[in-house]
Amino acid sequence: MTKLIAVLAGDGIGPEVTAEAVRVLQATGLDLAFEEAPVGGQGYRQTGRPLPPETLALARRADAVLFGAVGDPEFDALERRLRPEAAILGIRREMATFANLRPAKLFKGLEDASALRPEVAGAIDLLIVRELNGDVYFGEKGFRTSPAGHRQGYDVMSYDEAEVRRIAAVGFDAARRRRGKLCSVDKANVLETSQLWRDVVSAMAAEYPDVELTHLYVDNAAMQLVRDPGQFDVIVTGNLFGDILSDQASMCVGSIGLLPSASLDANGKGMYEPIHGSAPDIAGQGKANPCAAILSAAMLLRFSLGEGEAADRIEAAVARAIAGGARTGDLGGTLSTTAMADAVLREM
Ligand code: NAD
Ligand code: IPM
Ligand code: MN
DSSP, X not given: OOEEEEEEEESTTHHHHHHHHHHHHHHTTOOEEXXXXXXXXXXXHHHSOSSOHHHHHHHHHSSEEEEEEOOOGGGTTSOGGGSTHXXXXXXXXXXXXXXXEEEEEOOTTOTTTSSSOHHHHTTOEEEEEEEOSOGGGTSOEEEEEOTTSOEEEEEOOOOOHHHHHHHHHHHHHHHHHTTSEEEEEEOTTTOHHXXXXXXXXXXXXXXXXTSEEEEEEHHHHHHHHHHOGGGOSEEEEOXXXXXXXXXXXXXXXXXXXXXXXXXXXXXXXXXXXXXXXXXXXXXXXXXXXOHHHHHHHHHHHHHTSOOHHHHHHHHHHHHHHHHTTOOBGGGTOOBOHHHHHHHHHHHO
């Protein structure tokens, strides 16, 4: 039966890298149908809303969502609910994709592209499990007047224990399937939200005697990630810390243009997107690295369509293309977005 993939390409380099990911999906020979819909700044321009209801309906109806990126400096002054970013936050919440998996592994041949020493970078094979539906992102927020009469901005950070439990379970399960190590990252020395997080995760350890659980404060975790990233197997953390640590992890393996992600709901339905944004500084120039989008498409096949073999083929093709010297500008090379995808396609 034909599987329907909703393609929400969005802004900036979103459409450029998503087009290449679609090309790679088509090359698998699987029975896939693609339907596009506007989102982000593109959605706002066309309909006055960053997440048009028809786009959300398509995302719900589809077997999986392939997402590009949203964000456009042109819209940064709009009220928050109309900005492009409202689309991605809205769709994550509406689809209840609470579990964001962000793997980072060094590709052979990219030791020189990492911001770290080759022998340090070479040890990287980690998975960041980022909570995606809660935290300070979704708490009450606004502007008010402080007691001293100053304009004040505020954003409430909170997690309830059910939210922590369900994401921690994803982290424990992932560790169980990998090398058996789970590191929970929080800021429990300062934040009550984090204290609750740590209490809940600690209490769950008894259900996973085969997983070695450790805790780090987020500041230390950021430091350890560049000091000795090979120590990490699975990292589980909240929405904000996971956002920051995953961009950091990307440079440890060479480029933000390499890291894919899967955002899954409780039933395995998902949205798939690179961890990077719309990159306005290089948009429209055919320079963006499409690998993060292509690897996101591989995750889509594996997690939402049960096509693990095709996913393996795509991932192996990306690895071979890179090992063979294919490089976009972010990796110190000269290939265009399309030429990089061509190199991957040749290896499939
Ligand atoms: P960004 O990730 O878009 O770009 C950061 C830097 O990395 C830029 O120098 C960019 O050129 C480079 N880069 C990113 N992706 C690349 C790729 N595939 N190949 C080569 N280089 C790449 O982050 P930013 O500049 O902070 O944000 C730009 C816009 O994107 C903002 O509006 C932001 O809100 C939005 N954003 C969206 C998402 C998303 O849709 N998931 C994620 C992050 C940022
Ligand atoms: C990401 C992005 C988003 C986030 C923004 C654009 C809302 O940075 O997907 O990593 O913070 O989650
Ligand atoms: Mn981010």
